Amino acid sequence: MSKTRITLKDVANKVGVHSSTVSRVLNPDTRKMVTEEIAAKILAAVDEMGYRPNAFAQSLKTNRSFTVGVMVPDLTNPAFAPIIKGIDNMLEAHGYSVIVANTYNLPEKQKSTAEKFRERHVDGLIIATAKRKDSLIDECRRDGTPFVQAVRASSDADVCSVVSDEHIGGNMVISHLAQLGHKKIAYIAGPQFFSTGYERYQGFLAGMKNAGLKADKDLIVFCDSFSEEEGRNATSKLLALHKKFTAIYTGNDILALGVYDELEADGIKCGKDISVVGFDDMPFADKFNPPLTTVHTPLINVGAEAARILLEKINDRDIPARTIKLKPDLIVRSSTGRVK
Amino acid sequence: MSKTRITLKDVANKVGVHSSTVSRVLNPDTRKMVTEEIAAKILAAVDEMGYRPNAFAQSLKTNRSFTVGVMVPDLTNPAFAPIIKGIDNMLEAHGYSVIVANTYNLPEKQKSTAEKFRERHVDGLIIATAKRKDSLIDECRRDGTPFVQAVRASSDADVCSVVSDEHIGGNMVISHLAQLGHKKIAYIAGPQFFSTGYERYQGFLAGMKNAGLKADKDLIVFCDSFSEEEGRNATSKLLALHKKFTAIYTGNDILALGVYDELEADGIKCGKDISVVGFDDMPFADKFNPPLTTVHTPLINVGAEAARILLEKINDRDIPARTIKLKPDLIVRSSTGRVK
DNA sequence: GTGTTTTATGCAAACGATTGCAGAAAATAT
DNA sequence: ATATTTTCTGCAATCGTTTGCATAAAACAC
Numbered sequence: 001m002s003k004t005r006i007t008l009k010d011v012a013n014k015v016g017v018h019s020s021t022v023s024r025v026l027n028p029d030t031r032k033m034v035t036e037e038i039a040a041k042i043l044a045a046v047d048e049m050g051y052r053p054n055a056f057a058q059s060l061k062t063n064r065s066f067t068v069g070v071m072v073p074d075l076t077n078p079a080f081a082p083i084i085k086g087i088d089n090m091l092e093a094h095g096y097s098v099i100v101a102n103t104y105n106l107p108e109k110q111k112s113t114a115e116k117f118r119e120r121h122v123d124g125l126i127i128a129t130a131k132r133k134d135s136l137i138d139e140c141r142r143d144g145t146p147f148v149q150a151v152r153a154s155s156d157a158d159v160c161s162v163v164s165d166e167h168i169g170g171n172m173v174i175s176h177l178a179q180l181g182h183k184k185i186a187y188i189a190g191p192q193f194f195s196t197g198y199e200r201y202q203g204f205l206a207g208m209k210n211a212g213l214k215a216d217k218d219l220i221v222f223c224d225s226f227s228e229e230e231g232r233n234a235t236s237k238l239l240a241l242h243k244k245f246t247a248i249y250t251g252n253d254i255l256a257l258g259v260y261d262e263l264e265a266d267g268i269k270c271g272k273d274i275s276v277v278g279f280d281d282m283p284f285a286d287k288f289n290p291p292l293t294t295v296h297t298p299l300i301n302v303g304a305e306a307a308r309i310l311l312e313k314i315n316d317r318d319i320p321a322r323t324i325k326l327k328p329d330l331i332v333r334s335s336t337g338r339v340k
Numbered sequence: 341m342s343k344t345r346i347t348l349k350d351v352a353n354k355v356g357v358h359s360s361t362v363s364r365v366l367n368p369d370t371r372k373m374v375t376e377e378i379a380a381k382i383l384a385a386v387d388e389m390g391y392r393p394n395a396f397a398q399s400l401k402t403n404r405s406f407t408v409g410v411m412v413p414d415l416t417n418p419a420f421a422p423i424i425k426g427i428d429n430m431l432e433a434h435g436y437s438v439i440v441a442n443t444y445n446l447p448e449k450q451k452s453t454a455e456k457f458r459e460r461h462v463d464g465l466i467i468a469t470a471k472r473k474d475s476l477i478d479e480c481r482r483d484g485t486p487f488v489q490a491v492r493a494s495s496d497a498d499v500c501s502v503v504s505d506e507h508i509g510g511n512m513v514i515s516h517l518a519q520l521g522h523k524k525i526a527y528i529a530g531p532q533f534f535s536t537g538y539e540r541y542q543g544f545l546a547g548m549k550n551a552g553l554k555a556d557k558d559l560i561v562f563c564d565s566f567s568e569e570e571g572r573n574a575t576s577k578l579l580a581l582h583k584k585f586t587a588i589y590t591g592n593d594i595l596a597l598g599v600y601d602e603l604e605a606d607g608i609k610c611g612k613d614i615s616v617v618g619f620d621d622m623p624f625a626d627k628f629n630p631p632l633t634t635v636h637t638p639l640i641n642v643g644a645e646a647a648r649i650l651l652e653k654i655n656d657r658d659i660p661a662r663t664i665k666l667k668p669d670l671i672v673r674s675s676t677g678r679v680k
Numbered sequence: 681g682t683g684t685t686t687t688a689t690g691c692a693a694a695c696g697a698t699t700g701c702a703g704a705a706a707a708t709a710t
Numbered sequence: 711a712t713a714t715t716t717t718c719t720g721c722a723a724t725c726g727t728t729t730g731c732a733t734a735a736a737a738c739a740c
Contacts, residue, residue, distance in 0.1 A: 007726055018690045023728060030729090033688070052459055056405070057726035060396040060695050067439070075421045075428075078623060085415050088442055097439045097460060099407070102428060120395055120437060257627060283418060287597060289629030347696060358720045363698060370699090373718070397696035400725050686737070693731105698724085707716065 006051045014045045022046075026053070059121070067097050068310065069117035070126045073105045077254070078282045079299060080128065083150060086303025087126055094311055096123070103129045105225070110136055118143065124310045126150050126303075131193045146313040150306040151299075153195040158321040160313060162306040163195065164297035165325035166279075170203020171210055172330040173249050173277050173295060178211040181339035182247040182275060186219040188234040188259065190226045190251035197226070200251045200279055219245050223255060231258020239266060246274060246339050253278035253285050253294055256335075260288065275336040291333035298326050346391045354389065355381045362386075366393070399461070407437050408650065409457035410466045413445045417594070418622045419639060420468065423490060426643025427466055434651055436463070443469045445565070450476055458483065464650045466490050466643075471533045486653040490646040491639075493535040498661040500653060502646040503535065504637035505665035506619075510543020511550055512670040513589050513617045513635060518551040521679035522587040522615060526559040528574040528599065530566045530591035537566070540591045540619055559585050563595065571598020579606065586614060586679050593618035593625050593634055596675075600628065615676040631673035638666050 008019040015022070017038060024030040025042045034042075045051075059065050068091055072080045088098045099122065103110040110129055114136055117125060125147035130136055132155040140147045141159075149161035177185055187204045190197030201220075208215040221237055223230035231250060235258065238245065250256045256278030263270045270276050271290045278285065281296035305324055312319055352359040357378060364370040365382045374382075385391075399405050408431055412420045428438045439462065443450040450469055454476055457465060465487035470476055472495040480487045481499075489501035517525055527544045530537030541560075548555040561577055563570035571590060575598065578585065590596040596618035603610045610616050611630045618625065621636035645664055652659055 005726090008728095009726080019727080020691080020729075021689060024689090027728085035688070038689090054400070054726050055460055056396050056400040056403075057695090058728080060394070060400055060697090060726085061728045063396075063695085065396070075425050076623065078418060078421075081415045081418070081421050084440070085442060088415070088440065092441070097441070097456065099437045100424070100428065100440050101432070101437070102425060116437065119392055257624075260627075283416065284597075284624050284627070287600075287624070287629065288627045289631075291629075345696090348698095349696080359697080360699075360721080361719060364719090367698085375718070378719090394696050397725090398698080400696085400727090401698045403725085682740085684737100684739075686735100688735075689733090691732080692729100694728085695726105700721105700723090702721085703719095705716100705718075707714100709714070710712085 005054070006049050007054070008051070011042065011045050011049060011051050014049065015041045017042065063121065065121045065123055066095055067099050067120065067122045068124050068126060068307070069099050069101065069113075069120070069122040071101055071103055071110065071113055071117075071129045073103055073129050075100065075102055078284070079151075079252075079280050082283075082299035083128060083303035083306075086300035086305075087150075087307045088303075089300075090304045090307035091311070096311075105129070114139065118145070124148075124314050126306050126310060128152060130154055132195050132198060133193070144317070146310060146317060148306045148310045148313065150302055151196065153199075153323060155195075160309050160319075160321050160323070162302050162309065162324045162326065163199075164295075164302065164328045166196070166199035166328075167203040167206055168325075169279060169295040169297070169328045169330075170200060170205075170207040172207075172328070173279075174204070174207030174211045174213070176293070176330055176332065176336065177247050177249070177275065177277065178213065180247075180275065180336060183213055183339075184216065184219065184245040184247070185213065186238050186245045186248045187215075187221075188231060188238075188248060188250040188255050189220065189222045190255065191224055192222065194226075197223075197251055204249060216243075216245075218243055223251070226252050226254050228254050228258040228261065231255035232262045233258070235259045235262035239268075247277070247336070248274060249277045249279075251279055253280045253282040253292060256292055256294070257288070271335045271337045272340070277336060281331055285331075286333060288335075290335045293333045293336040294331055296329045296331045298328070301326055345394070346389050347394070348391070351382065351385050351389060351391050354385045357382065403461065405461045405463055406435055407439050407460065407462045408464050408466060408647070409439050409441065409453075409460070409462040411441055411443055411450065411453055411457075411469045413443055413469050415440065415442055418624070419491075419592075419620050422623075422639035423468060423643035423646075426640035426645075427490075427647045428643075429640075430644045430647035431651070436651075445469070454479065458485065464488070464654050466646050466650060468492060470494055472535050472538060473533070484657070486650060486657060488646045488650045488653065490642055491536065493539075493663060495535075500649050500659075500661050500663070502642050502649065502664045502666065503539075504635075504642065504668045506536070506539035507543040507546055508665075509619060509635040509637070509668045509670075510540060510545075510547040512547075512668070513619075514544065514547030514551045514553070516633070516670055516672065516676065517587050517589070517615065517617065518553065520587075520615065520676060523553055523679075524556065524559065524585040524587070525553065526561075526578050526585045526588045527555075528571060528578075528588060528590040528595050529560060529562045530595065531564055532562060534566075537563075537591055544589060556583075556585075558583055563591070566592050566594050568594055568598040568601065571595035572602045573598070575599045575602035579608075587617070587676070588614060589617045589619075591619055593620045593622045593632060596632055596634070597628070611675045611677045612680070617676060621671050625671075626673060628675075630675045633673045633676040634671055636669045636671045638668070641666055
């Protein structure tokens with residue numbers, strides 16, 4: 001890049017010591033092996049000459065890259081930007097850089113991304129893309145790369161993951177709706193092969209039970225993806241049943257937007273005729289029409305916590321597996337109202 | 341990472357050739373220097389043994405990392421995710437990985453990020469954070485790293501950048517408002533030290549002139565940042581003038597959300613009493629209440645085009661500087677209506 | 681003062697790949 | 711058949727850093 005690179009040897013020559021001594025001064029772990037007098041001279045020369053270590057040479061020797069690969073389904077899904085921000089803030093503070101890749105929920109893309117990260121010898125992975133049962137997790141375990149799952153967990157027990165507590169979320173929602181007098185509550189579930197889809201559905205069931213309400217199988221629709229279109233289709237199906245329900249709870253906010261679309265098209269007043277609750281509190285959910293009642297999951301914290309655990313795991317591969325479930329909050333806006 | 345790494349030497353031993361021959365076979369540029377017979381044997385062995393080059397060793401020798409550093413102000417600003425997605429799609433297809441960093445519009449952070457990218461020997465930079473006059477640009481020019489600006493351009497003429505055509509955007513907005521009968525149009529400008537703030541303001545002025553309308557200096561407010569709060573404060577100032585205006589055009593959609601907040605608080609009907617136009621068509625602008633009329637800037641294309649130019653510049657540092665202005669579109673929704 | 685232990689520094693091998701150069705073999709020209 | 715040119719492959723230096731080992735010097739013990 002720059003035409004004349006300053007190397008360890010240049011600094012050593014200037015101070016009149018050997019390059020290994022310069023290396024020892026610059027490494028905090030070996031700093032004590034050199035006298036204060038020589039160390040001061042070296043540090044002054046490093047500063048004056050603008051010496052910067054060659055990261056490639058360091059990595060070749062140490063087999064460490066100080067990068068972390070982060071796999072997300074799609075960066076333009078607003079839930080993921082805060083997660084990456086949380087990850088970046090934590091890792092950057094520890095000298096790591098974040099390499100981001102989109103997999104678009106395509107298995108082949110996920111596989112080739114993992115391969116690329118492997119070739120780059122990332123020091124660790126944060127995986128936000130895995131299915132509950134996913135060969136990627138097995139692969140990562142086999143090849144020994146430290147990794148943590150974020151947002152989506154796998155069904156394997158001995159993997160580190162950071163998720164929102166979907167059960168608490170479900171309880172909050174159903175409790176809120178019950179207090180508003182809702183008894184017939186429909187649920188639009190995300191794909192069951194993702195833990196977010198599955199666990200939020202389980203949370204819905206548990207919440208209904210805890211509220212002493214009966215979950216009606218007819219009022220539950222399973223979607224193939226977390227998309228607005230699927231949310232709309234599911235709502236259409238629910239309405240076509242001509243079966244009484246006064247509220248719809250969805251597996252995420254994007255699905256809820258699809259509900260909004262269908263209700264509007266059918267002249268049904270959201271929040272008045274039918275209440276709607278989403279999940280995630282994605283950015284700008286408060287700007288929707290009507291502002292969406294939703295479960296706020298602390299996405300920045302999910303990211304930061306995942307990064308924290310990964311750092312721990314990089315430093316000690318044998319830390320016990322854990323799943324950290326962060327407590328969500330219910331944010332009540334005007335998409336929910338009393339039963340008429 | 342994996343316990344037993346397969347090296348070039350291992351492959352060479354297996355085939356009975358020298359490691360330099362293996363290297364030559366694997367490099368498309370030197371592939372022709374080896375006979376087909378030996379090459380076939382080598383490729384078979386590479387496949388069978390699962391050989392993968394050590395990226396650090398390659399980079400140490402070639403001084404190439406096949407990474408690109410991307411600097412954004414804040415990943416949670418929804419305009420930036422599509423840009424990065426566009427960048428990643430283009431670069432990934434050419435064997436590069438994207439290292440993302442947030443600078444939060446802090447000069448010190450921007451400086452240390454650039455430093456970190458330099459240490460990592462990124463092959464190039466995409467800068468989405470620079471002010472119109474920014475020392476970062478001078479530094480990058482000095483140190484010779486290929487770079488391209490995206491979204492925000494600098495006032496220097498000999499820098500490559502990809503932006504939306506803010507003038508065309510301004511013309512479209514004012515023309516649209518004029519057709520709806522608006523003559524008194526207020527403008528809330530973003531910070532003038534960013535090209536987005538400055539050029540969109542110039543576009544407003546030019547659009548007014550082209551429509552034969554007189555821009556009233558009192559109806560122009562300059563904000564210190566592109567934030568919802570600043571948009572709201574600016575609207576408050578405009579209303580406190582008690583001067584007749586029937587429309588507000590803002591430098592971006594986030595400012596427009598602040599306008600919405602203030603209008604709602606004052607019982608003013610957006611789209612009926614006062615029309616509002618934003619800029620960017622950020623994700624979910626169509627879900628706002630009311631759906632926002634805005635200038636759609638093709639953000640994914642901005643990212644992809646910036647990446648394309650950067651690849652070109654990495655391959656040939658002497659390509660002529662150019663500013664590419666992508667044509668925006670006006671998206672009319674219900675935040676604008678006829679003058680009453 | 682002599683012997684033993686501790687501290688400080690230099691040496692050079694290693695990490696794994698690339699590539700210029702040299703020499704041998706093959707192809708071409710006379 | 712001999713001379714010249716082209717092609718192919720191996721050798722080893724290089725990239726810049728880290729770190730185990732060896733040795734010399736300093737500190738400590740008797």
